[in-house]
Amino acid sequence: MIADSRLAPRRRLGGTAGILLTGFCSALAAGLLIVILGYVAIQGWGAINPAFVTQLPHPVGVPDGGVGNGIVGTIIIVAIAAVIAVPIGVLTGLYLAVYGRGLSAELIRFLAEVLSGVPSIAIGLFAYTICVKPFAHFSAFSASFAFAVLMLPLMIRTSEEAIRGVPTSIREGALALGLPDYGGVVHVVLPAARPLIVTGLLLAIARVTGETAPLLFTAFGSQFWELNPANPMAVLALQIFTYAISPYDDWHRQAWGGALLLILAVLVLNVGARLALGRHGKKS
Amino acid sequence: MILAADGGTAGIQAGAEVKVRVRDLNVYYGTNHAIRDASLDIEQSQVTALIGPSGCGKSTFVRAINRMHDLTPSARVSGSVEIDGVDVYSRRVDPIVMRRRVAMVFQRPNPFPMSIFDNVAYGLRVNGERDRVRIAGLVEDSLRRAVLWDEVKDRMSDSGITLSGGQQQRLCIARVLALRPEVILMDEPASALDPIATVKIEELIAELRRDYTVVIVTHSMAQAGRVSDRTAFFLDGSIVEVGTTTQIFTRPKDRRTEDYITGRFG
Numbered sequence: 369m370i371a372d373s374r375l376a377p378r379r380r381l382g383g384t385a386g387i388l389l390t391g392f393c394s395a396l397a398a399g400l401l402i403v404i405l406g407y408v409a410i411q412g413w414g415a416i417n418p419a420f421v422t423q424l425p426h427p428v429g430v431p432d433g434g435v436g437n438g439i440v441g442t443i444i445i446v447a448i449a450a451v452i453a454v455p456i457g458v459l460t461g462l463y464l465a466v467y468g469r470g471l472s473a474e475l476i477r478f479l480a481e482v483l484s485g486v487p488s489i490a491i492g493l494f495a496y497t498i499c500v501k502p503f504a505h506f507s508a509f510s511a512s513f514a515f516a517v518l519m520l521p522l523m524i525r526t527s528e529e530a531i532r533g534v535p536t537s538i539r540e541g542a543l544a545l546g547l548p549d550y551g552g553v554v555h556v557v558l559p560a561a562r563p564l565i566v567t568g569l570l571l572a573i574a575r576v577t578g579e580t581a582p583l584l585f586t587a588f589g590s591q592f593w594e595l596n597p598a599n600p601m602a603v604l605a606l607q608i609f610t611y612a613i614s615p616y617d618d619w620h621r622q623a624w625g626g627a628l629l630l631i632l633a634v635l636v637l638n639v640g641a642r643l644a645l646g647r648h649g650k651k652s
Numbered sequence: 653m654i655l656a657a658d659g660g661t662a663g664i665q666a667g668a669e670v671k672v673r674v675r676d677l678n679v680y681y682g683t684n685h686a687i688r689d690a691s692l693d694i695e696q697s698q699v700t701a702l703i704g705p706s707g708c709g710k711s712t713f714v715r716a717i718n719r720m721h722d723l724t725p726s727a728r729v730s731g732s733v734e735i736d737g738v739d740v741y742s743r744r745v746d747p748i749v750m751r752r753r754v755a756m757v758f759q760r761p762n763p764f765p766m767s768i769f770d771n772v773a774y775g776l777r778v779n780g781e782r783d784r785v786r787i788a789g790l791v792e793d794s795l796r797r798a799v800l801w802d803e804v805k806d807r808m809s810d811s812g813i814t815l816s817g818g819q820q821q822r823l824c825i826a827r828v829l830a831l832r833p834e835v836i837l838m839d840e841p842a843s844a845l846d847p848i849a850t851v852k853i854e855e856l857i858a859e860l861r862r863d864y865t866v867v868i869v870t871h872s873m874a875q876a877g878r879v880s881d882r883t884a885f886f887l888d889g890s891i892v893e894v895g896t897t898t899q900i901f902t903r904p905k906d907r908r909t910e911d912y913i914t915g916r917f918g
């Protein structure tokens with residue numbers, strides 16, 4: 369039976385077809401990505417110059433102008449979001465990985481999973497309801513809040529996995545030195561998990577950096593250099609949106625330029641995440 | 653220090669100083685009865701080897717001595733383990749303080765993800781030592797005792813993970829010595845090491861005997877013969893026989909011990 373040659377050609381054919389089909393789809397996917405990236409690069413490249421990244425937007429018809437305030441606003445909003453999401457996410461991940469058993473842990477994991485599937489516009493609406501409406505005032509902070517909620521499930525999951533990945537033997541070693549369990553966890557387990565947690569953070573930041581929907585009714589946008597998180601603030605993704613739906617060619621070009629900047633930022637974050645991971649992998 | 657008035661277990665010479673007295677120890681993992689009514693006297697300043705086939709409960713037994721089972725939710729322990737006459741399972745014993753006196757070295761080296769120096773200094777700092785000069789002195793002293801000093805003295809700030817397996821294990825021993833424990837429990841400390849590293853660890857254990865009470869789990873009878881003064885033979889969760897290593901290896905009283913020693917099973 370092993371040498372039954374009648375079946376062999378057909379199987380070989382099946383194998384070849386499989387390789388062709390999967391290969392074709394992979395090429396299609398890769399090709400699409402390259403076309404999108406290439407198109408954005410070609411369209412956006414012309415718009416990018418020193419003025420574009422450092423200046424305020426100009427009114428229609430006035431040449432030049434930039435998205436400098438949007439870049440700064442994006443950084444501020446994402447940074448505040450990270451400051452909120454990191455401690456909560458890491459501590460929740462720690463709880464799940466080290467102490468979390470039974471129903472409460474399962475419930476938290478389930479909720480985090482559900483949260484990660486909630487559309488960002490719904491989270492934006494939620495942020496609007498509790499951070500904007502009561503004060504009758506759009507604010508960068510409300511956008512940070514929405515971003516933090518978006519980052520939280522990612523931070524929880526990557527932290528839990530990172531901390532789980534630390535061998536129990538290391539925790540036992542700390543315990544056997546007469547350390548209280550939380551001492552070993554804080555001083556030994558968390559540092560060991562840090563590279564993976566940093567990777568998760570970079571990916572979470574990359575994930576929210578281009579989010580636009582929740583910004584529409586939280587950060588709202590601004591024409592000025594706005595640094596106070598209590599006020600409406602310009603955000604790059606919002607500027608792209610506004611420029612793209614405008615009827616002016618000038619603004620369309622700027623929208624492409626902004627899109628290229630966002631893609632570059634996400635690319636840098638992803639490469640950074642890979643590097644952090646690579647260093648970790650080599651060390652252990 | 654309390655002198656043993658009576659040697660409850662066979663094979664104890666009257667008057668020998670008992671450091672750890674285990675009585676009627678039972679350990680369960682869920683419904684798995686891993687240690688059954690085990691009693692053992694471990695003598696001061698001696699190396700006691702625990703031998704027996706894999707899965708017979710040696711690790712479970714040593715881990716019960718310094719309450720490492722506290723970390724395993726499914727594990728349940730009954731019976732008593734007295735150190736200098738105080739039951740470590742009694743309410744008034746703080747397991748965290750107790751584990752500084754009854755330290756443990758594990759099968760796989762588990763250095764912390766920090767520098768070589770910090771690996772040893774860490775336990776000192778956590779236990780309240782703040783004086784930098786004293787810490788540096790104790791770190792050097794511990795590394796010397798663990799016969800690792802000469803190999804690492806020029807690279808103290810390298811990560812402990814960059815050391816070889818044998819060096820990592822000696823680092824873990826140094827880490828434990830820095831806390832000046834009274835009892836050192838070792839669970840197959842050389843089983844993950846190459847033969848040369850194993851020899852170094854064995855020489856180190858012979859050194860430690862002078863100042864510490866050492867309990868070493870080993871699956872290698874040759875190793876038990878080389879490093880230990882007394883040997884306990886485990887089988888299926890029970891202690892079959894205890895005696896001086898010479899007696900166990902040359903004149904075992906129990907048929908099952910003899911079968912194991914002569915390699916007829918396990």
Ligand SMILES: Nc1ncnc2c1ncn2[C@@H]1O[C@H](COP(=O)(O)OP(=O)(O)O)[C@@H](O)[C@H]1O
Pocket residue numbers: 681684686704705706707708709710711712713724726
């Ligand atoms: N954490 C655990 N949970 C459940 N069962 C365990 C656990 N550790 C050990 N056991 C069981 O207890 C018995 C004794 O194991 P162990 O003490 O590791 O033996 P040894 O060290 O002599 O090889 C074995 O049947 C093993 O399967």
Ligand SMILES: [Mg+2]
Pocket residue numbers: 710711712839
């Ligand atoms: Mg074992």
